[in-house]
Amino acid sequence: xxxxxxxxxxxxxxxxxxxxxxxxxxxHGERYQPIGLKGICYGGxxxxxxxxxxxxxxxxxxxxxxxxxxxxxxxxPVGWHCYPNxxxxxxxxxxYNELIRVKVRGLLxxxxxGNSHPVLIYKEIFIPxxxxxx
Numbered sequence: 538x539x540x541x542x543x544x545x546x547x548x549x550x551x552x553x554x555x556x557x558x559x560x561x562x563x564x565h566g567e568r569y570q571p572i573g574l575k576g577i578c579y580g581g582x583x584x585x586x587x588x589x590x591x592x593x594x595x596x597x598x599x600x601x602x603x604x605x606x607x608x609x610x611x612x613x614p615v616g617w618h619c620y621p622n623x624x625x626x627x628x629x630x631x632x633y634n635e636l637i638r639v640k641v642r643g644l645l646x647x648x649x650x651g652n653s654h655p656v657l658i659y660k661e662i663f664i665p666x667x668x669x670x671x
Contacts (some may be wrong), residue, residue, distance in 0.1 A: 539604060539618070540648040540656055543611045547655045548647030555642075557619035557657055558626035559664075561635045587666040589642070592616045592659075613646040616658040625654040639664050 551557075561584070584590060592615060603612045619641055620626035626636050643660030650656045 539650065540613055540646070540658070541651050543613055543646060543648040544655075545647070547649065547657070548644065551621045551647060551655070551657055552644060554621065554644070554657070555640060556638055557621055557641045557659070558623055559617065559619045559637055559639045559662060560626060561637060584664060586664045589640075589661050589663050590617075591661050613648070613658060616643075616645045616660055617641070617662045619657050619659055619662065621655055621657055625656075628654065637664060 584595070596615065602615055604615055619639065623636070623638075640663035641657070641659040641661070644657060645660055646658040648656060648658075
């Protein structure tokens with residue numbers, strides 16, 4: 538779910554958005570943030586529901602604050618990777634098995650995953666107590 542391309546147009550288009558779609562790993566009744574491919578994000582941590590989650594509180598490596606794009610052409614801030622719409626999120630379920638509509642705030646960056654799916658990077662997400670699996 539890492540950005541391949543950073544796009545100011547994507548960021549501008551979805552600025553002000555209050556909800557987005559987040560993919561999770563759901564195992565034995567617990568919701569986990571997927572392990573980041575770059576080895577820095579949130580692996581194996583159960584994420585609580587019903588409160589705002591700042592990505593920095595769940596990062597494995599607190600020293601790393603940026604990620605290079607897949608093409609190593611640009612650097613963007615570490616944050617929660619979310620999709621602006623259900624269709625784009627649903628097409629990226631290779632490693633994840635739960636899709637939840639979450640509240641979002643603190644848009645950090647926007648771009649594309651593999652030049653096709655828009656992805657938004659947020660500082661905070663809120664997983665509803667009764668998740669909206671869509």
